[in-house]
Every structure is written in C-alpha cells, then in structure tokens.
Amino acid sequence: MKETTAENGRRPRRGHGRPTLHDVAAVAQVTRITVSRYLREPHLVAPETAERIQAAIAQTGYVRNLQAGQLASGRSRMVAALIPNVGHSIFGESIQGLVDGLRDTEYELLLMPTGYSLEREEAQLRALAGWGPAALVVTGRHHTPGALRLLRDAQQAGTPVVEIWDCSHAAPASDGAPALPQIGFDHHAVGRAVAEHLLAQGHRSLAFVASAVSEDYRAGDRCEGFVQAVQAAGAQVRVFRANAGDVFDAGRAMLGPLRSADHGRITAVGVANDQLACGLLLEAQATGLPVPQALSVVGFGDFPLGNQLRPRLSTVRPPREEIGRATARALLAALDAEEPVRGCELPWQLIDRGSTGPVG
Amino acid sequence: MKETTAENGRRPRRGHGRPTLHDVAAVAQVTRITVSRYLREPHLVAPETAERIQAAIAQTGYVRNLQAGQLASGRSRMVAALIPNVGHSIFGESIQGLVDGLRDTEYELLLMPTGYSLEREEAQLRALAGWGPAALVVTGRHHTPGALRLLRDAQQAGTPVVEIWDCSHAAPASDGAPALPQIGFDHHAVGRAVAEHLLAQGHRSLAFVASAVSEDYRAGDRCEGFVQAVQAAGAQVRVFRANAGDVFDAGRAMLGPLRSADHGRITAVGVANDQLACGLLLEAQATGLPVPQALSVVGFGDFPLGNQLRPRLSTVRPPREEIGRATARALLAALDAEEPVRGCELPWQLIDRGSTGPVG
DNA sequence: TTGTAAGCGTTATCAA
DNA sequence: TTGATAACGCTTACAA
Numbered sequence: 001m002k003e004t005t006a007e008n009g010r011r012p013r014r015g016h017g018r019p020t021l022h023d024v025a026a027v028a029q030v031t032r033i034t035v036s037r038y039l040r041e042p043h044l045v046a047p048e049t050a051e052r053i054q055a056a057i058a059q060t061g062y063v064r065n066l067q068a069g070q071l072a073s074g075r076s077r078m079v080a081a082l083i084p085n086v087g088h089s090i091f092g093e094s095i096q097g098l099v100d101g102l103r104d105t106e107y108e109l110l111l112m113p114t115g116y117s118l119e120r121e122e123a124q125l126r127a128l129a130g131w132g133p134a135a136l137v138v139t140g141r142h143h144t145p146g147a148l149r150l151l152r153d154a155q156q157a158g159t160p161v162v163e164i165w166d167c168s169h170a171a172p173a174s175d176g177a178p179a180l181p182q183i184g185f186d187h188h189a190v191g192r193a194v195a196e197h198l199l200a201q202g203h204r205s206l207a208f209v210a211s212a213v214s215e216d217y218r219a220g221d222r223c224e225g226f227v228q229a230v231q232a233a234g235a236q237v238r239v240f241r242a243n244a245g246d247v248f249d250a251g252r253a254m255l256g257p258l259r260s261a262d263h264g265r266i267t268a269v270g271v272a273n274d275q276l277a278c279g280l281l282l283e284a285q286a287t288g289l290p291v292p293q294a295l296s297v298v299g300f301g302d303f304p305l306g307n308q309l310r311p312r313l314s315t316v317r318p319p320r321e322e323i324g325r326a327t328a329r330a331l332l333a334a335l336d337a338e339e340p341v342r343g344c345e346l347p348w349q350l351i352d353r354g355s356t357g358p359v360g
Numbered sequence: 361m362k363e364t365t366a367e368n369g370r371r372p373r374r375g376h377g378r379p380t381l382h383d384v385a386a387v388a389q390v391t392r393i394t395v396s397r398y399l400r401e402p403h404l405v406a407p408e409t410a411e412r413i414q415a416a417i418a419q420t421g422y423v424r425n426l427q428a429g430q431l432a433s434g435r436s437r438m439v440a441a442l443i444p445n446v447g448h449s450i451f452g453e454s455i456q457g458l459v460d461g462l463r464d465t466e467y468e469l470l471l472m473p474t475g476y477s478l479e480r481e482e483a484q485l486r487a488l489a490g491w492g493p494a495a496l497v498v499t500g501r502h503h504t505p506g507a508l509r510l511l512r513d514a515q516q517a518g519t520p521v522v523e524i525w526d527c528s529h530a531a532p533a534s535d536g537a538p539a540l541p542q543i544g545f546d547h548h549a550v551g552r553a554v555a556e557h558l559l560a561q562g563h564r565s566l567a568f569v570a571s572a573v574s575e576d577y578r579a580g581d582r583c584e585g586f587v588q589a590v591q592a593a594g595a596q597v598r599v600f601r602a603n604a605g606d607v608f609d610a611g612r613a614m615l616g617p618l619r620s621a622d623h624g625r626i627t628a629v630g631v632a633n634d635q636l637a638c639g640l641l642l643e644a645q646a647t648g649l650p651v652p653q654a655l656s657v658v659g660f661g662d663f664p665l666g667n668q669l670r671p672r673l674s675t676v677r678p679p680r681e682e683i684g685r686a687t688a689r690a691l692l693a694a695l696d697a698e699e700p701v702r703g704c705e706l707p708w709q710l711i712d713r714g715s716t717g718p719v720g
Numbered sequence: 721t722t723g724t725a726a727g728c729g730t731t732a733t734c735a736a
Numbered sequence: 737t738t739g740a741t742a743a744c745g746c747t748t749a750c751a752a
C-alpha cells in the first residue's frame with residue numbers, strides 16, 4: 001500500500017496527495033535533500049543509504065514531480081516542436097527522427113500542429129512561452145512578426161531555437177537581425193534543379209502545379225525556383241494552382257487545363273508534391289495520355305505511391321527523417337554547450353524515373 | 361525595454377531572470393496576489409487597478425510561468441496522448457480532431473509516439489507520471505501489465521484516462537478490474553461485417569491479409585472477427601501475413617500466394633488496411649487479373665487512394681476525426697465534472713465500391 | 721476589492 | 737557523505 005501524507009485516502013486541499021520526497025526521506029531515515037541527491041547524482045550517496053532510499057521509493061510508490069524540479073532548478077526538459085501537420089507523412093518521418101534522437105535523454109518532445117497557419121503558430125508560441133520550453137523547433141522560415149519576436153526573445157534568453165525543413169540562402173530579415181539557424185534544404189534550389197532537369201531534356205514549354213495550401217511557403221519557394229530557372233533559360237513557363245479538397249482529385253483535375261493551355265504546347269510539368277503528381281499520372285493513365293511522351297511529370301516528396309504507378313513518378317527525395325535526427329543532435333549539442341544551434345543543410349536527391357523523358 | 365529583477369542584464373544564479381508577478385506588481389503598485397487574481401479572475405479586480413496591471417504587464421513583458429502555477433495549484437493543464445504513429449494518416453486525423461477540440465481551452469496537448477510498441481508505451485507513461493498530466497489518452501486496449509497499473513493508478517487519483525480507437529465488448533481483464541473507458545469502435549465487429557458482406561455475395565472460399573505490424577492489435581481483432589464469421593458460416597478461410605517493408609510492395613506480393621493457395625479457389629479477400637489492399641489492386645491491374653470477377657477485395661481505413669484506383673477499393677471508413685473530437689469533448693467534460701471519462705462507441709461504415717462483387 | 725500568511729515539491733548553495 | 741536554509745514563481749485560505 002501507498003503511504004500518503006494525508007491521513008485518510010482522500011485528496012488534500014492542496015497538493016496531489018501523492019508521496020513526496022519528504023515521505024521517502026522519512027521512510028529511508030534521511031532528509032529530503034539526500035533523496036533528491038540520490039535521484040540526480042546517485043554516486044554522491046553512500047551505498048547503504050542509497051539502498052535504503054531505493055527501498056523507500058519502492059515502498060512509497062514515489063514518483064518524482066518534474067514540475068517542482070524544473071521550478072527549483074530553472075531548467076525545463078521540454079522540447080517543443082511546431083509542425084504544420086503532424087499527420088502528414090512527410091513531417092511524420094521527421095517527427096520520428098526527432099523522437100528517436102531524443103529517446104533516452106532527459107528531454108520530452110511536445111508536438112503542436114499549426115495547420116499551416118502562421119497565426120496559429122504565433123498563438124502556440126505564446127502559449128508555449130508560459131511553459132518555458134528547453135528548446136523550440138519551428139517549421140520553415142516564415143513567421144508572423146510577433147512569432148519572430150517570440151523566437152528571437154527565446155533565443156536571446158538562451159533557449160535553442162531552430163527552423164526545420166528549410167535552409168535559405170536569401171538575405172536576412174529586413175530588420176537586419178541575423179536569421180535563425182536552419183536544418184533542412186533550399187527549396188528554391190530544388191525547384192531550379194527540377195526545371196533544369198526538364199530543360200536539359202529539351203522541354204521549352206513548361207508548367208508548375210502549385211499547392212492548394214497557399215501557406216505552404218516551401219512549396220512556394222520550389223515553384224519560384226522552377227519558374228526562375230525556366231525563364232533564365234529563355235523558355236516558357238506557366239503556373240497553375242491546384243484546387244482544395246481531395247489532393248488526388250485536385251491533381252487529376254489539372255490535366256485538362258495543362259493540356260489546353262498555350263495551345264497544347266506544354267510538354268513538361270513540375271508539381272508541388274507527389275500526391276498531386278500521382279493524381280495527374282492517374283488521370284493521364286485513365287485518359288490514355290502517354291507519359292512521358294506527351295507530358296513529363298516531376299513531383300516532390302518521394303511518397304511510396306509514386307513508385308507504384310506506371311510509369312513510375314520522377315520525384316525529389318527530401319531528407320525527411322534525417323531532418324529530425326539532425327535536429328535532435330543539434331538541439332542536444334546546443335543544450336549541452338549552452339550555445340546557439342548550429343544549423344546545417346541536408347542533401348536531397350532528384351530521382352529520375354519513368355515519368356520524365358526527352359521532348360517528342 | 362524589459363525591467364528585470366537582476367541588476368545587470370545577465371542571468372541570475374537562480375531563476376530565469378525574466379519578470380515575475382513581483383515585478384509587475386511593483387510597477388502597478390499593488391501586491392503580487394492582485395496581479396495573480398487579475399490573471400485568473402479579472403472581474404474580481406477593480407477596473408482602474410486592472411488597467412494599471414495591464415499596463416505594467418505590457419511594460420515589463422511579463423509572461424506567466426505555468427509551471428509555478430501548476431505547482432501551486434496542484435492542477436496540470438497538459439493532456440497527454442500516446443499514439444502508435446503520429447505520422448500515419450489515420451491517427452493524424454484523430455490528432456487533428458483532438459487539437460481542434462482542445463483549442464481555446466486552458467489545456468495543451470502533449471503527443472507521444474509509441475511506434476506500436478507496448479514497452480515504449482509503458483516507458484512513456486512512466487516518464488509522463490512525473491509531469492502530472494491532467495488527462496491521459498492511450499491507443500487501444502492492449503497494454504503491458506505495468507502500463508495498465510500506471511493507467512489505473514492515474515485514474516484512481518482522479519486523472520481522466522481513455523482508450524481510443526477501440527471499443528471492445530469482450531470480458532474485462534482477468535483481474536476483475538473494470539475496463540478503462542473507450543472511445544472508438546469494435547474492430548472485431550468490423551471484421552465480421554466485412555466477412556458477412558462477402559459471404560452474402562456468395563463467396564465460400566475466403567482469405568484475410570493480416571498486417572505486417574504484429575503489434576497492431578486492432579488489425580488483429582478485425583482479422584479474428586473476419587475468420588470467426590467465415591467459419592461460423594461454414595465457409596473456408598485462410599490467413600496470410602503481409603511482409604514488412606514498403607506496404608504497397610507487401611500488398612502486391614500477396615497476390616501470388618492468394619491465387620495459388622487452396623488450388624486457386626479463393627475468390628474474396630479482406631485486407632488489414634487500404635494501403636495493402638491498394639498494393640493488391642495495383643498488382644491485379646498489372647497482371648491483368650479481373651477484379652472483382654476473379655477476386656473481391658475489401659480494405660480498411662478509407663484512404664483517399666482507394667477511391668482513385670479502378671476498380672475503386674471497397675473499404676471500411678472508420679470515424680477517424682470524430683474519435684479525436686469525441687475524446688476532446690469527453691475529456692473536457694470529465695475534467696470539468698471531476699468524474700471518470702464517459703466512453704462511447706462511434707459508427708463506422710462499410711463502403712461497397714467496385715472491388716467487390718458476387719462470385720463468378 | 722485588496723492583502724497577509726503559508727504553502728506547492730523540488731533544487732542550489734554553503735556548511736558541517 | 738549528509739544536512740540546514742533559502743529560494744523557484746505562483747496560488748490557496750482566510751482576513752481586513
């Protein structure tokens with residue numbers, strides 16, 4: 001049975017009624033501080049004492065109160081990560097990497113979905129401030145001015161802060177403040193690479209299918225990079241924006257407009273993500289349009305489905321899981337050294353499969 | 361500029377050096393408790409005082425320390441949810457529902473992925489105990505004995521606890537303890553319904569493709585229900601287990617064994633999930649096997665892709681998002697009333713599309 | 721409507 | 737190796 005501070009089994013007016021350090025100390029016949037020390041630095045406690053304390057903990061069913069510990073020490077063990085959509089497979093693997101990297105450390109991961117809304121991100125950050133997280137992870141480099149202020153404040157107070165899934169070589173913010181550390185890759189470069197790959201195959205009239213989620217700024221960067229590379233090469237490019245709703249249906253629905261635009265001259269298309277691209281491929285299949293003979297398609301994300309369709313979808317494989325792992329490593333290092341996070345650029349890969357080919 | 365407690369700008373030996381209630385109170389020329397009261401119950405503070413406090417908060421840049429508040433009040437505002445795989449679309453929507461349901465309340469959601477491992481679940485619960493969460497959400501009704509003890513202890517201490525994604529009418533645990541409240545549906549019944557649907561179409565030789573994730577007990581329940589219903593009808597049934605690895609490939613790889621088993625007599629198959637089922641459909645498409653003429657296929661999950669293939673995949677639509685919403689509602693009600701969570705069974709739906717048909 | 725006193729359960733600091 | 741003391745920042749109970 002548990003020994004509780006309260007006389008009867010009911011919950012006391014204050015506190016939770018569960019055993020505290022005090023209860024354990026009483027049973028082990030030492031003082032609270034010795035028990036606390038045993039929990040934090042067992043080697044500083046005499047073996048016999050440690051044994052008594054161990055027994056007392058088991059007997060009382062004591063559970064350490066992390067809240068109180070954090071208040072007293074001023075250190076938090078909570079790493080907060082703000083992710084647009086935790087259910088999205090692409091972020092799911094990064095989260096998995098973060099979780100794996102943080103496992104067996106003293107830190108816990110607090111995940112908050114922002115639903116691709118910068119306003120929600122700011123609100124979450126504000127709520128988070130009261131929890132005093134040990135470190136902050138946000139997605140992307142776009143934030144509201146308020147959110148940016150919160151992030152900078154946290155950083156200046158010594159909290160490691162990092163932006164993931166992005167790595168921009170663009171100029172720093174207009175206010176001259178240094179950019180936050182980033183762990184990810186340059187989406188603009190991805191867009192350029194996709195375009196250059198298609199241009200090298202002889203395509204001169206291209207298109208990009210943008211995401212329906214206008215606040216997916218990373219997809220926006222890829223689109224921009226694509227467009228700039230095409231224009232730099234003196235070729236034609238048009239941008240289409242996918243509809244909201246079922247993403248496969250949205251992809252399917254793009255085929256018609258793509259075919260009829262520019263008098264049917266478009267021969268290659270970059271797509272914001274693999275799901276849209278798969279929709280496009282499925283529709284091409286259904287209507288008998290030969291891919292890549294009539295239209296080359298490149299997606300983004302390397303979702304498993306793309307490799308199942310015929311032709312297989314050419315795509316870009318982002319370092320999905322590695323972003324999470326690298327973030328965990330960088331955070332732990334920063335926490336340990338009491339330094340800012342050291343950001344890094346991670347490699348992505350253009351995978352040329354059956355859905356792309358030379359003009360003709 | 362910020363007013364800090366510390367004289368210089370550096371971090372003090374203890375504390376975080378940020379403004380506290382005390383600093384705000386000094387500026388507003390009241391005592392701490394009045395500021396605290398203003399934050400919790402503004403209507404109990406005189407309008408003029410409130411105004412001064414408001415200004416003082418803005419001036420100092422004060423952020424409430426939730427940790428300290430929780431320690432003092434003995435109440436936590438953290439709802440913890442243990443989910444097998446946050447990146448899985450099926451759980452993603454439930455999480456979204458939970459988030460939506462908890463938004464604009466005083467509670468925060470702490471998400472922890474367990475990776476379908478019961479051991480990890482127990483470890484997470486143990487770590488969580490030190491945080492004193494306000495409520496606990498776990499996935500499914502299967503837990504290690506240790507985890508079950510932690511859940512029961514929490515429940516008895518007044519913490520709302522709920523199992524989601526399951527709703528079993530099976531007998532309670534062998535130790536006679538009452539089952540934990542559940543919000544979800546009966547997977548056994550889903551398996552039975554799928555089998556009965558196929559039996560009603562005249563199929564007499566059936567199969568079930570089980571998940572490669574053996575710790576997905578809910579898929580196991582569906583399999584069991586399927587098998588029992590077939591056997592109860594006096595028909596034949598075989599169970600195949602999918603390979604690990606790419607889930608589409610695993611589904612594809614099942615077609616051969618399914619066709620060759622039982623001298624090629626199997627005419628209908630239930631599948632653990634839609635991804636496997638889509639793999640099966642893609643392979644049938646690739647090998648020219650007519651579906652449903654030669655083989656009827658029913659999946660589970662109603663993933664968007666199933667509706668894109670031809671024929672469209674028949675499936676079961678689980679109340680994905682509704683589970684999250686209902687959980688949030690039930691938790692808030694339980695927290696409010698200081699009662700155990702009221703579980704509930706949610707409806708699912710068998711969706712008959714093109715991949716199933718009568719024998720022949 | 722505001723204030724005083726006394727914690728909440730832990731840890732940092734320094735002394736023994 | 738152990739302990740006494742004083743925080744950490746906030747809230748409850750009760751008094752004025």
